[in-house]
Amino acid sequence: MSVIEWLLSSDPAIRWQAMRDLSLAPAAEVAAERAKIATHGWGATLLAAQSEDGTWHGDPRFPEWPTLRTLLLLHDMGLDPASEQARRAVGRVRENVKWLMNITQDELPKDEDISWWHKPFFAGEVEPCINGRVVTVGAYFEVDMHPVVDRLLGEQMADGGWNCDQEIGSTRGSFHTTINVLEGLLEFERATGGSPAVKAARVRGQEYLLSRQLFKRLATGEPIEHDRKGGPVWTQFSYPAGWRYDILRGLDYLRHAGVTPDSRMAEA
Known part of the structure; x- marks a missing residue:
């Protein structure tokens, strides 16, 4: 069995993308296969696991986190945002899920910004690495994300990147945060047409x-194996990536954004 045959024998979430990108199947056949995500295989399993309150369980204290991760998986699978199943699932999230929804006011830290406590899920919170991913799923699933996007534009740093540690004094962008925001802005542009801003x-972010x-490293040209917080090396590709950057994720973004290849991508 060839690699392409193996991919085509997989779940609908994989098969429709292999049909589109590798076997060059007719558009109608690709669309029909993609539609199965809502009713068959991994996509249907994830949709069925959603609770009536809109969350996906996995963390009883912070159910908004597995909810975000599940929506990202459904986005990556290509669940049709116009499907009845997607609209129902996203509607539950919009109506019920909030940040820190299971945390009482007495449990909140006294020395942190907790302005996002009990804010609606699609209103985002305070860290751009998280808000970038919220914009990705919100824009894809046809939620108005303009307020969160406006916040992200105001948080872009002088070097063109973004950094979740900006609020505690960081003055330089982060690969991790920047890729999360770039993916969100690109999805927002696709969904809405975007704006010059x-x-x-x-473009400034991808130039970062x-x-x-x-x-x-910009200063020395030395390879960065992984960031100062540790974690997997950037040449170790994994899925799902979560908030972490790796070289393949960067290249995948540039491909989706239609960036013309140049010599700066060659070594990666």
């Missing part, structure tokens, strides 16, 4: 990656 911010050849 959004496109300009996204390109000027560092996707994995090097």
Whole structure:
């Protein structure tokens, strides 16, 4: 069995993308296969696991986190946002899920920004690495994400990147945060047509990656194996990536964004 045959024998979430990208199947056949995500295989299993309150369980204290991760999986699978199943699932999230929804006011930390306590899920919270991913799923599933996007535009740093540690004094962008925001802005542009301001911010952000050849220090040109917080090396590709950056994720973003290849991508 060839690799393409193996992919085509997989779940509908994989098969429709292999049909589109590798076997060049007719558009009608690709669309029919994609539609099965809502009713067959992994997609149907994830949709069926949603609770009536809109969350996906896995963390009883913070159910908003498995909810975000599940919506990202459904986005990556290609669940049709116009399908009845997607609208029902996203509607439950919009109506019920909030940040820190199972945390009482007495349990909140006294020395942190907790302005996002009990805010609606699609209103985002305070960290751009999280809000970028909220924009990705919100824009894809046809939720108005303009307020969160406006916040992200205001948080872009002087070097073109974004950093979740900005609020505690960081003055430089982060590969991790930047890729999360870039993916969100790109999805927002696809869904809404974007604006000159959004496109300009996204281009500045992708230049942050390109000027560092996707994995090097700007000052020295040395490869960055992984960030100061540890975690997997950037040449170790994994899925789902969560909030973490790796070289393949950077390249995948550039491909989706239609960036013309240049020499700065070559080594990556």
